[in-house]
Amino acid sequence: LFENQFLTKEAIAEHHILGQIFDTYWLVSFSDKLFMIDQHAAHEKVIYERLMKRLKEKQSMTQTLSPPMIISLSKSEQETAYRFEQELLEIGFVFEPFGGNEFSISGIPADLYGMQEAELFYEVLDGLMNEHPSKVNDAILSKIASMSCKSAVKGNQRLSDEEAKYLIEELLRLDNPYNCPHGRPTIIAFTKYEIERKFKRIIS
Amino acid sequence: LFENQFLTKEAIAEHHILGQIFDTYWLVSFSDKLFMIDQHAAHEKVIYERLMKRLKEKQSMTQTLSPPMIISLSKSEQETAYRFEQELLEIGFVFEPFGGNEFSISGIPADLYGMQEAELFYEVLDGLMNEHPSKVNDAILSKIASMSCKSAVKGNQRLSDEEAKYLIEELLRLDNPYNCPHGRPTIIAFTKYEIERKFKRIIS
Known part of the structure; x- marks a missing residue:
């Protein structure tokens, strides 16, 4: 066809x-x-394809949050964030510890307009949390798909x-x-x- | 549907x-x-529906030819023209003898733009010529359909x-x-x- x-x-x-x-x-x-x-x-x-292309070319495109957003992460969320720091960075998340359980998020993936930034980060962590390391790429892909869906018109x-x-x-x-x-x-x-x-x- | x-x-x-x-x-x-x-x-x-409607309501709508068109009809065409004069009038043909084998056509069915007027008249006569009188209505309908088709965009x-x-x-x-x-x-x-x-x- x-x-x-x-x-x-x-x-x-x-x-x-x-x-x-x-x-x-x-x-x-x-x-x-x-x-x-x-x-x-x-x-x-x-x-989805925009995000995937950047992921493949290792050129993450970040939408800068100014001022950064401060959020609290549970212990297991923190662990997940550190474990997948590289992958999260590659899709556009920029974050650093902000003391205690707080984290400062200064960038989120570009193109994901209209989503709650905090919700987005929690959701991605949640998707990755219980993944076996060998399946993390699939989990990231599936997260990108669902983020694309949510932010699409x-x-x-x-x-x-x-x-x-x-x-x-x-x-x-x-x-x-x-x-x-x-x-x-x-x-x-x-x-x-x-x-x-x-x-x-x-x-x- | x-x-x-x-x-x-x-x-x-x-x-x-x-x-x-x-x-x-x-x-x-x-x-x-x-x-x-x-x-x-x-x-x-x-x-087709315009022509049919007029036929049903016995209100023929004629496109006047001015000056009238003079055409020659064979004996059998003349006979057909006289035999179905009423039906021909109802679909909009207006004609009268003009001496010898010649006829003067002063009106043809409206809406049939872009057809050769003489050709149209000959063709309708031809369609009616060999019809059994009981089937003349069908023949007229089928002629109207084919005229509609020919003059349609x-x-x-x-x-x-x-x-x-x-x-x-x-x-x-x-x-x-x-x-x-x-x-x-x-x-x-x-x-x-x-x-x-x-x-x-x-x-x-």
Whole structure:
């Protein structure tokens, strides 16, 4: 269904955004296909891939918190934080002890807009806490997926045309834009051929 | 799939035309459905229903030819023309003898833009010529269908947004807008539910 050459830079320039239906799905025509794009799944995918790319290239991108946020961690949370300090740093968390059980968080992963910063840190620690060291990469991946999901725009949430355009272009540039990190589709494609068959312009 | 209440006047006012794909199909959202409308089949249907309505209400609507067109008819064509004069008048043909084998055509059915007037008349006579009188109504219907088809806008033929809007509204006001006179679909509908299932937002 999806040929790879579709997603060349030239190709992306030629797509045309028709509009949105049900406040959630964007209709995009491209060459001889019609795409329906789920804005939530698309955003989730785009955030996930941004985070994954940085993780792979070891260039964490941090959103600086100024002033830093002071939070209390339990003993087991502290232990987890130290144990996975490197991994947490790689996804963008910057923290240091602040005396007693308190920690100062001065950076969180970029792109995770709209989440409670403290909640985010607790949740990631919680996800890592009981992991066997050999599975820590999977745990990080799964956390990134769930963080992406939480911070992604929802269905029914208003996107401007400009935001939609930006999101769709970023999605279509990905190597595999077709599934969100949870495996749900981001794009449903209808070919011209399929549509012509439905209209009985082609009989077969 | 299609509830009748959809097509009330209020409902029609609420549809939203998103745009066109493949130079042929118009995407229209309405409430919790997405419609794809084939512009050729839609136009064919609309022309057909206009002609049928007039035929039923015995109000023929004629497009006056000025000056009238003079054409020659063979003996058997003349005989057919006289035999079905009433029926021909009802669909909008106005003609009278003009001496010898010549006839003066001063009116042809309205809405059949872009057809050669002479060709149209010959073709209708030809369709009626060998019909058994009991089947003449069917023959007229089938001729109206084929005339509608010929004079309808084609796929890939440029419609302005204004023309498309007018066509779509007229289509949606019909009692049964969903099939062209040849039985091909004019509209393919996708419900929100179907789309959500495709995106696995609904699992069943």
